[in-house]
Amino acid sequence: MDKVLLDYGSGGRASHRFVADLFFKHLGNDILARMDDAAVLSLTGPVAMSTDSFVVDPIFFPGGDIGSLAVHGTVNDVAMMGARPLYLTCGFILEEGLPMDDLARIVASMGEAARAARVRIVAGDTKVVPRGAADKIFINTTGIGEIMVDPAPSGHRAAVGDVVLVSGNMGDHGLAILSTRAGLSFDAPVVSDSASLGGLVGKLLAAVPGVHVLRDPTRGGLATTLNEIAGQSNVGIEINEADIPVDPAVAGGCSILGLDPLYLANEGKFLCILPEPQAQAALAVLRADPLGSGAVAIGRVTAEHAGKVAMVTPLGGKRLLGMLEGEQLPRIC
Amino acid sequence: MNSFDAFKDPKLCRALLDRLLAEADQPLRFMEVCGTHTVSIFQSGLRSLLPATITHVTGPGCPVCVTHESEVACFLELAKRDDVIIATFGDLMRVPGPKGKSLKTAQADGARVEIVYSPIDALAVAAANPGRTVVFLGVGFETTAPAVAATIRLAREQNLKNFRVLCFHKLVPPALEALLADPETNIDAFILPGHVSAIIGAAPYAFLADRYHVPSVITGFEPLDILSALLEIVAMRKSGQPAVVNAYTRVVADSGNPVARAVMDEVFVPVDALWRGLGLLPGSGLVIREAFADFDAMRLPGVTLPDAPPLAGCRCGEVLKGKMAPNECPLFDKACTPATPVGPCMVSTEGGCAAFYKYKLDL
Amino acid sequence: MCLAVPMEVIAINDKIADVEIGGVTRQVRLDLIDAAPALGDFVIVHAGFAIRRMDRDDAMETIKLFQEGLGLELI
Known part of the structure; x- marks a missing residue:
């Protein structure tokens, strides 16, 4: 058959x-x-x-x-x-x-x-x-x-002073899917980052058991995930726009369609929030693994503006990084 | 660093900002007319860095969010037809018509709606669906109208019988004229839309300086473009010599793009048009000329522009005229949110109220 | 209002050009452009149409003017 x-x-x-x-x-x-x-x-x-x-x-x-x-x-x-x-x-x-x-x-x-x-x-x-x-x-x-660890990481445990890490480029999966949609035809040298993170998380927690939060920014992307954590932990999160890793092709595709890569889905990346003294050790573990080779620190947890995520722009300005109403749609304006 | 990246170079921008802080010693209320400027001002964080003397008034946002409720009602009626496929820019999907209906709700009710990046892509939808009529929703200002006009010409060349455009294009200068014609409008200067200007050039804005004495600058969308435009405005205000200045010369010729204008004029003709939140503005819209009637969805049997009641409580007109900040509107963040937008300023992600809602940290 | 991005022309075939940004390529129509672009030129693309050729010399000149005016070292 x-x-x-x-x-x-x-x-x-x-x-x-x-x-x-x-x-x-x-x-x-x-x-x-x-x-x-x-x-x-x-x-x-x-x-x-x-x-x-x-x-x-x-x-x-x-x-x-x-x-x-x-x-x-x-x-x-x-x-x-x-x-x-x-x-x-x-x-x-x-x-x-x-x-x-x-x-x-x-x-x-x-x-x-x-x-x-x-x-x-x-x-x-x-x-x-x-x-x-x-x-x-x-x-x-x-x-x-x-x-594997006690207490286990949770979205409720982000604490003021913690550092926010991401394990690599943001938005690859979302853009890879969009590039296949009829009506949006463009060719992008981007493939989905879809991968199992279980092994890498195991290594991370073995070396740095004091991690406060782990979360994979899938639907809604990094921006939505950070907002969820800020809400659950009732803290502010401040991230530096210039430090957020985005593949040039993802940035390019987003600029054509009028989308923001920070709201695009990831399927093989995670963010890790942990006390500052352990951040370098965590980055070393992540970067030693192909799935975390692009890991960087992008910001920190603050007492200011609890429940919200603030983005510090390259110019030094600050703005809200909010949740989206629904799915992002390609736009002309 | 390439020559275009330099336009967002933080060091250069900081230096310009410092100069602006030093020179902007008088109060200035400026409006940007273009939603992409709105987003750029918020997204770059520029808004939080501007001198206290400078007040940023967000303008009419985008041509999509000024699509009138009765125009929305018109295409939602078309979307109900079994033999019709609607092709649209993504921007229009959530624009609400009467009773909160939108293309999103129409889709849930069974309408076939295709989101396209380019009107050209809608031709492919028509070619692939010979049994149905593909109606492309023609929205946009002078930047977009030539692209849609060129698409209609191509449809004729390809002899496509099942492609039509529902034409709700709008024109920028008549809207600026309408804003300034209200004596209560409180705007000292305009930042003019770079990509509309790429098509129409500088001349159609001359009345801003000549008749209304409002200094205006055509500029691009990077932080450096916006800062340099503000510096230019401050200088003009000091000298007391308002003019229309083209500061986006890497893209905009003073004479605009005559080829694009010719295509637009060949297919479309100006008419009075309805603007969401602003009402009927003379000579501010485009319709399809008789010569291209076969591609005009408005001329399909039974298509009309239904009457729509005014939006109850909506103060977008006042927000647009700079009489009121978005969060001073009684509907803001209550009846009117990005989930349930009422007026044009909240409808688009680029509308003044939506940008305020989305980016402003200290609400 | 009008989202348009500068993209580099990498191939031209009559009324259609292949353009590129960050490795992403797409076809655009040249029906509306008032000065034919050459390979390597940047064009401003809106809704699948190139609407203007971008003047790189002018861009460099603008940046230079600002740098000189502000007493910054040249990039």
Whole structure:
């Protein structure tokens, strides 16, 4: 069969064959292979758990696809709590007629991403819906991991005087996706930064266990993430515009479309807020890893203007870096 | 450093700012007419650094946010048609019409709306959808109108039968005239829009200095451009000799761009037009000439410009005339926010009120 | 109001040019420009159209004037 049929989600023989041929082949491990109604796991101590649904369009984009993204996104959310991601579940909603080749590519990519991130996919579900009831493929993943440090990093722990680090360039994923959109046709030498951050976070916390906040600036970008943290911790955050790393191509693409890279999504970067005396050690760990080679300090946590993020411009002026109302749209004015 | 980066060089800008601080000893209320200037002034942090004597009054923002409610109602009606695809700049997506409806809500109701970067991209949408009529929403000032006019000419060359433009283009000089014609308008000087001027040149602004004695400077969008324009204005005020000065000579010729103007004039003709927050302004809009009637969405059967009631409580007119700061409007941050914008100044991300809301730290 | 960015012309094919900024390229129409650009020129691009050629000499001259006027060393 070259396309996904409604029968594959029926629970009958067709479903069984479909699952065995494709999902076990790429995602299989001893827990999944038991085929019981639920996975049985052994975990110790406090655990972090997170869920996310992936509906990205296009499903294949420069630097990744919806499958690898579904692994990285959830692994990273778990890692940001100071946890070592261990297990994932995945739920697929497939649109009838989805080319089997596309699905195979996506599932293979998920398997590869999971192995690279050292997580096991221990439970899964597949449903097929009639053509038009979903857009090609939606994937939900839920992840769980053991927390490595006590107290664990949290958005509530930013403290006055802390330094704000980012692990690399901002906006790569968002611009890579935009560059594929019809109607905006431009060629950008930018690929998505989609990557699993679990390993790097593990190294960071082993060397610098006193980190206060870890967070990956996905949807809404750096600006939105900083605002969330300023609100949760009830502190001000002041960042220096000139210090924020942005790839020239991302800056160029944004200038054409009238977008701000600080509101574009990242899928393989994180920000780290920690006491100043530990900042250099943290930067050294990050920069030694390819995923953190562009790490820099961009600002600090202040008592002033609690709950808000202030941007110090290259001219020395100060302005609010607010949250956006909705998604950024390309504009002419 | 290349020659263009130098226009944002912090050291050079600081030096200019110091000179401005030294020379701006009299109160000055300036308005920038262009939303890109608004954003540049806020985003660069310039607004927080200006001398206390200088008051920045944000102007009408952008041509999209002055799109009148009845114009919005008109294209929302078109968007409901099964055989129509709306192609638009992203800016228009959230501009509200009557009862808070917008292209965003139309999309949720099933309308097909394509966001494009260029009107040319809308031609591709039309070619790919021969069974439907693609209506491009023609909004924008003199910078954008020639691009849309050129697109209409191309549609004719390509013999595209299913491409039309709903033309709501607006013109800058008539709006400035309307602002100044109100004796209560409180503006000492204008920073004029660089890219509109790239098309129309300096001559259409002559009345600002000749009749209203308001010093005005055409300038670019980097901090250095804006600072140098302010210095120029301060000097003109001191000398008592208001003029229209072109300080953006690397892009703007005094005579503008005659080729672009010719294309615009070939396809469009000026008419009286409705501005959100300002009402009907004589000779301030463009419609499609008879010769290009086949590409005019306004001439599709059943398309009308419906009456829309005035925006209750909206004080954008006063904000635009410099009579009121954005946060002095009773609706600001209450009934009127970026999520639920009422008037033009909040509608666009570049509107004066939206910029105030978005960038100002000490609210 | 009118977002327009300077982009470098890297190829010209009749009424269409390839332009580049920061490694990002896109095609723009030349229907509206009043002086034909050459390769390496910067043009101001708005909504997919080049609307003016940017005068680099003029830009350098402006910067030089400010630097001299302010007594700053030349960049």
